[in-house]
Amino acid sequence: MNIIVCVKQVIDTEHLTRIVGEKTIDDPGLPRVVNPCDLVAVEEALQLREGGIADEIILVSMGPPSAADALYRCLAMGADRAILLCDPAFEGSDSHTTAVVLAKAISSSEYGLILCGHKAFDTEAGQVGYYLAEMLGIPIVSGAMKVEVPSGEKVIVQRKLRGGYREVSEASLPALVAVEEGLNEPRYVSQRAISRARAREVKEYDMKLLGLSQEDVGQRGAKTEVTSLLRPRPKRIFVPDSSLPALERLVQVETGGLEQRGGSTITGTSQEAASRLVEILLSQKLLRL
């Protein structure tokens, strides 16, 4: 069974300073790293191979030519092959167009499992995995904190829930698993190993080779548009007003200061719930088809 790992090169958000008034945080002056979650995905693939479950580990990344650096690092960790999807037309991609390009590249390959980080540390949209699985017609399990492949047939995943809880999900292969940080500790790679990896081939594909057109990719194919970026608001927790009577303060602490609000719960299978949700979003004009 081959494992495909999707890798993204991201800016090191620790150095992020400019935000206000910009429409992208992709500052060319900032240092670049492999998305931390993706390193976890690569590590997981390597461990599955060490466990005798995987044969070949193939890295796929979409990005500018400099994104090859991210692939070299992952090759140094022990992956077998790397593919870079690189074309000026891909610039300005959103989650959807990124997935279009990735899906095109992956669809012709043979694979049992696709691993990716559950979200990239730059914009944290966390959407590509879902689009990609949908386009490839395979199941996706996100938030993975433990991945087991007991046979060539299925994958068993412990998913991260709130409050330290875990949900165990099973999916038939081929499947896509989006992993959380903390699933494993990505192995250390020395600078020497990275230098050696630079001698290896990273196969590049552009729009033409993939058989895509301008309309499908980049900004033109995008379904979303960034209108503005804001600094995150500082974390706030509810603090009742000291001038309120003691009992009132206590009740507010008990309820989190929230008024009981109306609302409805959507029940049914995932499929039914999803269609109902789309209906609601459409009727509220929050979504356009």
Added chain:
Amino acid sequence: MAQEYANMLSPVEVGPITMRNRIYFGAHAARFMPLHGGVNEQSIAYYEARAKGGVGAILTGCHLIGPVSTLTPNPPSNLADERTIPDLTRCVDVIHQYGAMAICQLGVIGRLFETRSFGGVTWGASAVQLDFPPMTWEIPHEMEIEEIEQIVEVYRKAAKNAEAAGYDGVEILGAGGLLNHQFLSPKLNLRKDEYGGSLENRLRLQFECIDAVRNGIGNDRVLGFKMPGDDFVDGGITLDEGKEIACALEDTGKLDYITVVGGIYINIPTHVPTMYFPLGTFVYLASEVRKAVRKINVNCMGRINDPAFAEKIIAEGHADMIGMVRALIADPEFVNKAREGREDEIRRCVGCSEACYGRYRRGLHVSCSYNPQAGRELQYPIVQAKTKKKVMVIGGGVAGLETARVAALRGHRVSLYERQSELGGQVRIASKATGRTDFDEMPRYYTYQMELLGVDVHIETLVTTEMVMKVDPDAVVVATGSVPRELDVPGGNRSNVVEPRGLLQGKVDVGQNVLVIAGEHNMQALSTAETLAGKGKKVQVLTEAFYAGSQAPFGHCSNVYSRLLRAGVMITPLTAVKEIRGNTVVTRNVFTCEAGEIEGIDTVVAAMGGKAEDALYRSLKGKVKELYAVGDCTQPRLIPQVTLDGLRVGTQL
């Protein structure tokens, strides 16, 4: 895995010492009744288990000091007494042996002392009344200046003794409603002298105590102060003043940390927040105080039971350290399990406060509802069994589960049989009531333990005598629980009379106008009433007792009363139900015998408690090699008693 809790597990500098991580076992009166108010063998074993479990520090105490401070009738109960030093030294050595720091909490009980129990006089800042029924408190003697001086001197002596015993530091208990808090609070301190009135004056005793303790321990030990962030008492300390207090405390330059808590002992629901409160109930107080002070370490406490949540508190900068009490009573190995990525094995505190705080209020040592070994470390050690037996546990409620867990830990081959499709018995049902969902943590914990320990679990299996004979085990443990007790009055078997277990499981229909009979005196009737009120039913509660829920822990009772009354539920005490006649309930006052009728009741919910289901046990008597009965099938009781059955039999097998 460690990176998942990187912040929580990171070391922290606290004045002159470094704690290995940010979780500590908060001080609390565990009531093991040490002779001189120090420690005894049992308390050392209790602290040892938690130090071994990986916490950064153990805060022993609260060691009550002062001439009228006692929790035992054996005088003198006083850490200022040098006779406590040898025991304390042993305790500190044991804590250090596992790499944890040892900090000694000192406090003066003041007006919380009960002369009814122990004689003597109770001291307070002022002779003011402050009651929160059903808890009532004595009005204390207003302390004279000489008595205040005496208290400060006692702090100095006790601190010296703590230093001599090898403690890494001392914490002054300035919260929780004890004497220092009583002087801080404008509600309890109405003094006209230099110790009362302005905040400066109310802080005077605190500063004197801080000076005395610093003088007693020197500069190379930690000194902490636990302070209130909000009393939740009108006219008491609010967060605004709490911030001022914290800044003033920091400005003394003598403290290494401040712990901010909410509430006051006099007002129980705030002192130990129950499962009705959100996790980390009072984190916001510490968070706000931490923003107000310059750089001193600020700690938080109160209903923090989960490593992921604790990590968030530290990562988001709400506090520097987290004090846990109930979470670590429930699971001494909390920190190690989190570090090793075994979070699923953590026995999370559900906030039921039944065996910890509830037992404490009854004058007993603390334990835990589903960790009955807590506080009984010496009495019930879990050791490998000499002969490994084939053990058959019948019943998957918490009594059976605890027995199976302990027996399996000891190396027995255990199989467990449950009639329903899920484990957890009545606890699972209780978790269906409004505000009680945290109870589902117990079945979760046990179900996972069964899997880990390789217990052979058979669900949806009704066990008969013949089946037991066929399995032919070395020992049989019957844990078949109880069935609801019927309402034994004319009309009590009518179709509009239902019982809470079926109701909470959604198995019975309930009309619009509901009357709940609180025939049991814990939480079942009240929580069922709240569940129904939440569904828009018109609900009233009747009880023969002085009040419904009279045996429930005070905190829970206050929470649920506040919620029921706000939801418009009427609760009538001292009223017996004599007959159900169609939609009419015939009542009688228990004292005057005056008869009454309540009309238009669609459904009567009879919460009468349980009746032992012991048929299988009786039929197995004399037929198997070893036979035990645990849990409700011997006598319907509360969770702590039945899990203790499990531990007792599990260690005895």
